Amino acid sequence: MAVRGFEAREKSVLTLIYPRRPQQRLVLLGLKKRGFGQGKLNGFGGKLEPGECLEDSAIRELQEECGLTADRDGLNWRGSLTYLYDTKPKAMEVNVFDLNMWKGEPEETEEMKPAWYGHEDIPLDKMWADDAYWLLQYLDEQMATPFVGRFRFKGHEGPDSWEVLEHSVAPLVPASVPRFGQSEPGAALLVSTVSFVDAPNARPLESFIRYHLRKGFARVMIFVDDPSDTATLDVVRRFPTSRVLYRVRGEDLLQAQRQHCASFKKLAGFIDKEVSARQLIDFEFASTLAPSLACRWILCLDSDELFYTSEDSIVPHFQMLESQDIHQMSYLNHEGVPEQPETQDYFATVSLFKQHQFAVPLTAKARSGLRFWMDRSKHGQYFLFYDNGKSACRTGFGATPSSQHLWQLPAGHKSCTALADPRRMDVEGFRECRDPCILHFPVCGVAWLYAKYKTLGAFPDKWLGNMPLDESFHKDAREAHLSHGDALSALFTEQVMLDSEQAAAQIACGTCVRLTEHVTVLDSVPAATTMPDSTANPALINSAVAQGDTLVGVERGWILSKAMGYLSPELQ
Numbered sequence: 016m017a018v019r020g021f022e023a024r025e026k027s028v029l030t031l032i033y034p035r036r037p038q039q040r041l042v043l044l045g046l047k048k049r050g051f052g053q054g055k056l057n058g059f060g061g062k063l064e065p066g067e068c069l070e071d072s073a074i075r076e077l078q079e080e081c082g083l084t085a086d087r088d089g090l091n092w093r094g095s096l097t098y099l100y101d102t103k104p105k106a107m108e109v110n111v112f113d114l115n116m117w118k119g120e121p122e123e124t125e126e127m128k129p130a131w132y133g134h135e136d137i138p139l140d141k142m143w144a145d146d147a148y149w150l151l152q153y154l155d156e157q158m159a160t161p162f163v164g165r166f167r168f169k170g171h172e173g174p175d176s177w178e179v180l181e182h183s184v185a186p187l188v189p190a191s192v193p194r195f196g197q198s199e200p201g202a203a204l205l206v207s208t209v210s211f212v213d214a215p216n217a218r219p220l221e222s223f224i225r226y227h228l229r230k231g232f233a234r235v236m237i238f239v240d241d242p243s244d245t246a247t248l249d250v251v252r253r254f255p256t257s258r259v260l261y262r263v264r265g266e267d268l269l270q271a272q273r274q275h276c277a278s279f280k281k282l283a284g285f286i287d288k289e290v291s292a293r294q295l296i297d298f299e300f301a302s303t304l305a306p307s308l309a310c311r312w313i314l315c316l317d318s319d320e321l322f323y324t325s326e327d328s329i330v331p332h333f334q335m336l337e338s339q340d341i342h343q344m345s346y347l348n349h350e351g352v353p354e355q356p357e358t359q360d361y362f363a364t365v366s367l368f369k370q371h372q373f374a375v376p377l378t379a380k381a382r383s384g385l386r387f388w389m390d391r392s393k394h395g396q397y398f399l400f401y402d403n404g405k406s407a408c409r410t411g412f413g414a415t416p417s418s419q420h421l422w423q424l425p426a427g428h429k430s431c432t433a434l435a436d437p438r439r440m441d442v443e444g445f446r447e448c449r450d451p452c453i454l455h456f457p458v459c460g461v462a463w464l465y466a467k468y469k470t471l472g473a474f475p476d477k478w479l480g481n482m483p484l485d486e487s488f489h490k491d492a493r494e495a496h497l498s499h500g501d502a503l504s505a506l507f508t509e510q511v512m513l514d515s516e517q518a519a520a521q522i523a524c525g526t527c528v529r530l531t532e533h534v535t536v537l538d539s540v541p542a543a544t545t546m547p548d549s550t551a552n553p554a555l556i557n558s559a560v561a562q563g564d565t566l567v568g569v570e571r572g573w574i575l576s577k578a579m580g581y582l583s584p585e586l587q
């Protein structure tokens with residue numbers, strides 16, 4: 016049986032505001048007089064206008080639709096609802112706000128006719144059909160907030176808009192969004208330094224933020240690397256300011272970082288030239304802010320990575336680490352393998368992953384799979400990019416980033432790793448952990464490959480002035496891009512993308528896995544194209560390794576990692 020591929024689904028972002036007098040159990044609703052939802056009673060709100068942020072859009076819509084004047088302090092974000100209509104390709108993500116303070120009296124406008132309703136008098140049969148599943152529970156505080164809901168309707172107008180085919184609504188996760196100034200176990204901050212200036216579009220950033228918020232990260236902090244990056248700014252403004260914060264590169268940020276970051280002096284000379292220097296400073300800066308954002312954990316990722324878990328939320332995982340007094344945890348990373356040459360949004364469409372070599376089973380078939388990739392790469396690489404994972408770290412105790420992958424902890428704090436890495440021989444710190452893990456989506460489409468190397472430009476052969484870069488795909492891609500020909504597309508076809516027959520073979524031998532939780536969370540659409548399952552052509556699996564062959568490169572680490580696993584006290 017073949018697996019259907021995935022297409023990204025576009026989402027419009029909207030607001031839905033309920034002015035309320037909770038003491039009297041009253042809510043202001045409006046009868047929609049025209050356009051989408053005409054004839055139905057609803058809260059107030061609408062689509063964001065270009066350049067507008069969520070809260071300002073809510074304030075504008077409220078004024079336009081019922082004449083009330085509000086400010087940001089009166090608005091309280093309570094949750095988000097996704098609406099899918101079988102008759103519309105675009106989904107809607109509706110952000111629900113409470114409003115408890117405003118100026119003026121409600122008045123009828125061209126769009127809406129407002130009136131106050133007691134909670135028990137709300138005429139659900141005159142409202143959108145989904146309201147029956149959540150509105151009263153929310154108004155009567157019987158449902159913890161923030162909540163997240165998903166509703167699929169048969170149609171978006173006429174009788175079909177009364178028919179709900181699928182519904183789910185639930186509190187997001189307990190304790191995932193602490194109030195500023197209060198810290199709650201497991202609350203985590205996700206940080207990323209981002210540039211989409213040269214990118215085909217910024218939809219992956221929207222998916223990046225949406226996915227992590229849905230998995231229970233309390234807040235996301237985005238450093239906008241280039242102030243002219245309007246694509247990134249448009250995305251971050253589509254999320255509630257209580258959950259998604261952003262700082263734009265410029266003199267103000269530089270000043271603050273100079274003042275608060277111990278690494279500033281050391282890295283100052285590289286800030287203009289190397290994104291990695293800017294990242295390290297951003298990460299340290301974010302870690303100094305994390306406690307005031309009520310976040311006990313920090314995780315710094317690139318905008319082509321996800322913190323993957325098949326669980327509903329990451330919060331219990333971080334709570335468990337806290338209960339065991341672990342201050343840092345490093346996770347395995349797996350590398351995305353595109354099966355199509357182009358995608359608008361790699362997070363929403365790529366589901367095939369080359370597993371980290373330490374997670375690959377110790378079998379002859381798997382060895383031939385490793386060899387397949389190493390032979391395919393000009394420099395004998397299994398992964399085309401890094402294989403040393405990424406780490407989450409506790410905040411507020413003086414840890415500083417020593418690289419993009421690891422934090423330096425003050426003495427006496429416990430650090431653990433899921434990478435059974437013989438290079439480190441850290442038997443005590445090894446801790447088996449397959450979920451969560453990091454999914455890395457580097458260059459998952461030709462246009463993304465071009466964009467990445469355009470952004471990186473003619474980067475130096477030495478990282479931060481002294482660490483030489485190995486001969487690798489990364490360096491070849493830099494040269495290919497600078498040569499301005501088709502060389503980069505050729506690299507993509509020869510070393511990055513996989514055809515369907517080979518994909519099946521790689522799944523069957525254990526190097527690759529298919530993971531789909533992220534595409535489900537992102538509401539991707541099953542595509543017309545199919546992808547292979549694990550029924551593989553045996554000839555492809557057994558062809559690579561000749562009898563009596565010696566171990567090369569990454570194979571040594573792969574085998575030794577199993578021994579590390581056995582030695583670990585954790586597994587005894």
Ligand SMILES: Nc1nc2c([nH]c(=O)n2[C@H]2C[C@H](O)[C@@H](COP(=O)(O)OP(=O)(O)OP(=O)(O)O)O2)c(=O)[nH]1
Pocket residue numbers: 029030031032049050051052057058059060061062063098107109143144145146
């Ligand atoms: N309860 C509920 N509310 C919905 C659904 N779909 C949906 O858009 N809404 C809300 C979100 C918005 O507040 C409002 C729709 O906004 P709108 O289409 O009037 O947006 P707008 O004012 O920007 O657009 P326009 O009329 O000027 O064209 O209805 C739904 O299925 N259920």
